[in-house]
Amino acid sequence: MDSINAQSYAKVLENGVQAIEEVKRLGSSGYSKSEIYVISHDEDREGRIVDAAKINEIGLQEEGLFGAIANLFRSRGEALRSKITSLGFSGAEAAFYEKELDSGKVLVIAKKPLF
Template sequence: MATEVKVAATLEEAREAVQAFSTAGYGRDHVYVLTHDGEGTDFVAYQTGANEPGVKEEGFMNALANLFRSKGDQLRSKLESLGVGEAEAADLENELDMGKIVVVASR
């Protein structure tokens, strides 16, 4: 699976990243946003027209396991379910900790 990632500092940058992925040929159903908290992710997904990683992407067992994981483990798990490698997911978790928005496109 081909996966591309952009890190945005603002909602506007996240919109631009979603649009850039769309222009590059990624369908909206293959573009995801993630913030450090669920409410932020909901808001950014709504504002940008992107998706949130969910059970479909994570798989039922992984989504269930996330109920018992730390926030950092949950975020890394969601990123990895979208095709991001383990080391990059750890780096992106740090970006999320600093309030950034991660935009992921996967085919």
């Protein structure tokens, strides 16, 4: 499923290789590396994909201080839903994507700045 709203784009992919290819495709279509994120339920896998694709992880700038601190105390699923909503998706969309991540898939999100 692809989802496009005013400022955010998301695509669920089967594996890290497809995720890296999607990052490249988004880069060639005008997104900068700092506007593209990869999310996986497995933190190590997510880190490997982020490193291979040379993109940023979702952090303080995207989540805000409160969200980043709260995620320290949340389950991985709750933290992922919070990160997805911090990038402009609704709670229902975040729940859908997190369920896809539960089955081992990878989520690539691209977000343009609001200015």
